[in-house]
Amino acid sequence: MASHAPSKRTEALTLLRAGVPNREVAEQLGVPRGTVGWWRSEDRRARGEEYRRPTDCPRCTEHAVDRTAYSYLLGLYLGDGHIVSKPGQHHLSVYCDARYTGLVAAAEDAMRAVLPSTATGRRSRNGCVEVKSYTRHWTCLFPQHGPGPKHERRIALELWQREIVDARPWEFVRGLIHSDGCRITNWTTRSVGGERRRYEYPRYLFTNKSDDVRALFTGALDALGITWTVLNRDGKPYNISVARKASVALMDLHVGAKY
Ligand SMILES: [Zn+2]
Structure with missing residues (x-):
């Protein structure tokens, strides 16, 4: 590596501390980008400054949130997502059945729409795809993050989240159906005028152990005019069913089967 006059290093650090990106400093001073990056990390270490990656987090900056993507992703997160946030490891994970390639893509698209500058990745295991997005800022976007499973703690939306859900129900x-729900078809035969006919009953099911998450789901259904019932199984009210014809038709229009 060529040696650079100490004055260039001082000049570079002045620009870097003022917020000029590495690339621009490198071009301006005619120094390789790697050298600028090295100077910068040395300077930070010397000053005991923790590195903070630049972000477009809508909670920490003036960036507007993509409400459509956020509302969907919030549904996925509350259903089957989780956040890891500890020193050196920060990410949001959403788990999808590997058969539903459309859902895997939709989850990744939503993460990218909410935080465009954040890297995403996928990991396949046991017929499941974990879609991940790496940044500490998911805890800003999903303040429901906390220790333990969601059904063992209180899950309440903050006012700004409530407004987004109300605007994009x-x-x-x-998002909730795609993570913890499904569209199924039951059928039966009935005799009409001596002739046996087959009748199909499509329905949507949502299953979640958290009373709070189910209440958020049914609250959104109420706001949309969808009729629902609780299906008790083994004395547990974890299943919400939407089976009325008009309600299923609306769900088909706006939600549909997994894909
Ligand atoms: Zn943030």
């Missing part, structure tokens, strides 16, 4: 419902 179908996206929220779709």
Whole structure:
């Protein structure tokens, strides 16, 4: 590596501390970008400054949140997502059945729409795809993050989240169904005028152990005029069913089967 006059290093640090990106400093001073990066990390270490990656987090900056993507992602997160936030490891994970390639893509698209500058990745295991997005800022966006499973603690939306869900209720419902729900078809035969006919009963089911998450789901359904019932199984009210014809038709229009 060529040696650089100490004055260039001083000049570079002055620019870097003023917030000029590495690339620009490198161009301006005619120094390789790697050298600038090295100077910068040395300077930070010397000053005991923790490195903070630049972000477009809508909670920490003036960036507007993509409400459509956020409402869907909030549904996915409350259903089957989790955040890891500890020193050196920060990410949001959403788990998708590997058969539903459309859902895997939709989850990744939503993460990218909410935090465009954040890297995403996928990991496949046991027929499951974990879609991940790496940044500490998911805890700003999902303040419901906390220790232990969601059904063992209180899950309440903050006012700004409530406003987004109220403005984009179908996206929220779709996210919840895509993570913890399904569309199934039951059928039966009935005799009409001596002739046996087959009747199909499509329905949507949502299953979640958290009373709070189910209440958020049914609250959104109420706001949308969707009729629902609680299906008790083994004395547990974890299943919400939407089976009325008109309600299923609306769900088909806005949510649909997994894909
Ligand atoms: Zn943030």
